[in-house]
Amino acid sequence: MSGATERRRQEVLRAIVADYVASQEPVGSKALVERHRLGVSSATVRNDMAVLEAEGYIAQQHASSGRIPTEKGYRRFVDGIDEVKPLSKAERHAILEFLEGGVDLEDVLRRSVQLLSRLTRQVAVVQLPTLRATRVRHVEVVQLADVRLLVVLITDAGRVEQRQVELAEPIDGEADVPRLRALVNRALAGKTLTEASVTVAELPAAAPADLRDAVLRTATVLVETLIEGPSERLILAGASNLTRVEADFPAGLPAVLEALEKQVVMLKLLSAASDLHRVRVSIGEENEDEELRGTSVVSTGYGTGDAILGGMGVVGPTFMDYRGTMSSVAAVARYVGLVLGEGQPR
Known part of the structure; x- marks a missing residue:
């Protein structure tokens, strides 16, 4: 031929x-x-x-x-799709403007799935970053009472974890709290969470004698935060879009919706999107979960620089507009990365 x-x-x-x-x-x-x-x-x-x-x-x-x-x-x-179709200048501007309106990391990601569900008319899902996928940007220490501190861990993805520390004896809020804050930040700032969990465990041994108990108790709380971290979570939008094509799912719409609600199933799918610059498409029987074998999943990674923070994508029928869907997923993921990388939202 x-x-x-x-x-x-x-x-x-x-x-x-x-x-x-x-x-x-x-x-x-x-x-x-x-x-x-x-x-x-x-x-x-x-x-x-x-x-x-x-x-x-x-x-x-x-x-x-x-x-x-x-x-x-x-x-x-x-x-056979050689390249993802670029969006128009107006579309790109609208996406960026909408995402930049987010008030924090979670709001940006919530807006991203709302956008994807509207652009593709499918179910959109995004994985919130785990602490392990990020680096420490800053640790804030605030005195709440004579023997109680609030420790706030902020990552480069804008994720915030707060923990309280109970002290054995009071410390000076004006003199000692700034010293404690400086010690912790010198040890942790810029490190991955795995690196930070090792470094923070070594802090008490090198701490000044008058701060050793406060450093030990603060380090203990931080180690627990760094090692355990929050469980992975998903944000989903547009499930009602599937009712338009209910008859086209072999396993039935309830089975598809049940699969979408299973965090472990969707996290596994999104974790497979391990490339910031490549859109992954799994079609029908290529999906491992039986309830999703009548669907197609289009996904990619999002992140800042070369660091992937999580996956996002859409789930819909196998007859979806693949070219348009791939374009929308790629564009929204790219602009989420830009917003997070620029320190937005403020």
């Missing part, structure tokens, strides 16, 4: 996918010739469709109907 024939059949497959995604109706050869500039006759298109069907890329639901793409056909279509 010549290269030209192979390229033409790829174009026929692309046209079938495009028409089916737009209409959810089986596609016939006559419609393809009328809607797309394929440069060949209906007879040639019918022959190409017969070959594509024999190879498992399209299927015929009924003897007299047109063809619909199979999961294998969607996979070939996705693999």
Whole structure:
């Protein structure tokens, strides 16, 4: 078979996918010739469709109907997408402006899934960063009472963890608290959470005698925070979008919604998106969880610089607009990274 024939059949497959995604109706050869500039006759298109069907890329639901793409056909279509379509300047500006309106890290991520669900008309999900994925930006120490301190750990992703420290005896708020704060920040600032958990454990031995008890108790609380950390969480938006295509999920919509509610299932999917610059697509049976095998998942990583903080993506039917969805996921992830990297939101 010549290269030209192979390229033409790829174009026929692309046209079938495009028409089916737009209409959810089986596609016939006559419609393809009328809607797309394929440069060949209906007879040639019918022959190409017969070959594509024999190879498992399209299927015929009924003897007299047109063809619909199979999961294998969607996979070939996705693999043939050379690059993600860029958004318009107006779209990029609108995304950035909306994300920059967030008041903190979680609000930025909540806005990101709201955007994705609106742009793609699918369910959008994002993984909140774990402490392990970040570095210490600053540790604030505030005196609440004579023998009680508030320790606030702030990461480079804007995540904030607060803990109280009970002291054995009072310390001077004006003189000793700033010293304690400086000691802790010299030891931890700029370090990964794993590195910081080791460094903070060594602090009491090197602390001045008059601060040793306060340093020991503060270090103990920080070690617990750094080692245990918060459990991973997800933010989800747009579940109601799936009701539009309820009949198209083989396992049924309730099963899909149940899978979406399982944190472990979605975290595993998003954790597989380990590249900041590559969009990952899993289609139908490629999804490990049985309840998601009638869906497609488009995901990518988000982060600052080269550091990945988590994954985000969308879940929808296998006949989704892959090119547009991949573009939206890539754009929103990129702008989340820009907002977080610039220290936004303030």
